Amino acid sequence: MGAGIGVGVIILAVLLIAVLVVLVKSVVLVPQATAAVIERLGRYTKTVSGQLTLLVPFVDRVRARVDLREQVVSFPPQPVITQDNLTVNIDTVVYFQVTRPEAAVYEINNYVVGVEQLTTTTLRNVVGGMTLEETLTSRERINSQLRGVLDEATSRWGLRVARVELKSIFPPPSIQESMEKQMKADREKRATILAAEGHRESAIKSAEGDKASRILLAQGEREAAILRAQAERQAEILRAEGRRAAAYLEAQGEAKAIATRFGAIKSGKPTPELLAYQYLQTLPEMARGEANKVWVVPSDFSGALQGFMRSLGTPGSDGVFRYEPSADDGDSDRGQDIDTSGWFDMPAPVAPVVVKDEPDEPPTRSTLPPLPLGPTASSPAAPSASGAHQADPRPLQSSRRLPTQGPYPQR
Structure with missing residues (x-):
């Protein structure tokens, strides 16, 4: 009796476990922004996202879960040879999103690796037709070309490339040193030009001030004169x-x-003797001049x-x-x-x-x-x-x- 009860409990437990397994296998919860690719007997059936899905136990299964959010993948530096035979290392960052999960699962084995390799080959093709200076100054053009090629190539994989950016460009050390010297020379040139322009402006201002002061000085001298x-x-x-x-x-x-x-002479009634006396007193004064060498007294003076x-x-x-x-x-x-x-x-x-x-x-x-x-x-x-x-x-x-x-x- 006891043995029969023990067997019955074991069978019941096995049945309960089987029921639980069936329930687990038949119910799948797929969170939002995640897609689940479901197969029935090894063949694609449907894609579900953000819902509770019931499966046929031991018939249906989830092949893969795919993240539907936009993904950012940074690739390591890739050596690229420019048109002027210089090797530069370029870091790239790709922004893409899975639009068709079944294509991302069945069309390519690993879409991330595929995007990386496609980015590297496209980058070498684009940069190979540019010089180093064009590469350093044409990042926007390179980004747009890379995005166009990648978006077209990955569309059959169920991917949409939103953006491609060149993270950094590393020229060779010798080129970096030359570029630094060139930049230093350019800065010194601009500094010299600015100093010369400042000196010229200063000379012009000084000359204008000197001119104005000279004009004012001349005007002042003219007014003073x-x-x-x-x-x-x-x-x-x-x-x-x-x-x-x-x-x-x-x-x-x-x-x-x-x-x-x-009047005094007339009122005094002078006599000839007085006039003769006055005349004689005047004679020495008349003869006192330095130019008078000889003086003659008239003999008929009294007459x-x-x-x-x-x-x-x-x-x-x-x-x-x-x-x-x-x-x-x-x-x-x-x-x-x-x-x-x-x-x-x-x-x-x-x-x-x-x-x-x-x-x-x-x-x-x-x-x-x-x-x-x-x-x-x-x-x-x-x-x-x-x-x-x-x-x-x-x-x-x-x-x-x-x-x-x-x-x-x-x-």
Whole structure:
């Protein structure tokens, strides 16, 4: 009895295990972004993705699971010979995605290895027609050519190549050293050019500053020269006015002194003896000059004096001729006082020169005020032959104007 129960339990356990195995074999859970290729009796049946799938136990099976996400595969450096016979090592990165899992399983044994080998051969074909410099500067063109060839070749494998990039390009060490020297020379060349341009700009700026300073200095010197010339002219005008006034005053004073002297002589009723005495006192002064070597005294001097006194004088009671003043001799001093109130008035200052920036136009200046230059019809009259001096009480004026044409004052 006990043996029969033990056999029954074993059979039950075997059945349970068989049921569990059948359940496991008949139910397959395929996660999202993953595709499962299912075969029935060794033949492709269907492809499922992201769902729970029931299989016929011992009839259906999952051949392969394929990742449907975009994959990034980096390949090791591959030696490539350029058109100028230089060997460079190029790293590539390929971005691709499986679009048809059944083709990726049945059309190629290992699609990753296939993509790698196809990338290497295509890269050698593309770079083999370029020089090293073109290879280094034409990465975008190489990428587009590689992508086009790979996408066309892998389409039958159920793959879509999204992008191909050259990760790095390693030239030979000797070429790298030459390139570094060339780059260094180019940098030094650019630095030298920039330094030369800076020096040129500095020289231009310095020359422009020097030019501007020289122009300003020349303008300042010109204005200073104009102002000095104006000051000189004004000083000359004032000196001439002073000399004219002094000469006129001196002449007026001398005329008045002579008139006063003659009036005193007339009022003193001189005799011929007095005139002879005065003449004898004057003779030494006349002979004192260095050019006078011989002086002759006229022998008929007394006779000449007597004739002069007879013509001008009146004989007195003692028979001596004396000068008798006339009735209007007492008025000989009238009119000698001259009004000189306006002689020493300062003339109006000369208008300043307006200097313009344009060098072609002469500087402009306003018209100068009238300057008195000498006696005119309104000036005091000259002494008459009779000795009477008539003076005009009005101040001495002049109606003349100095010419003001031209950029500089005329003297």
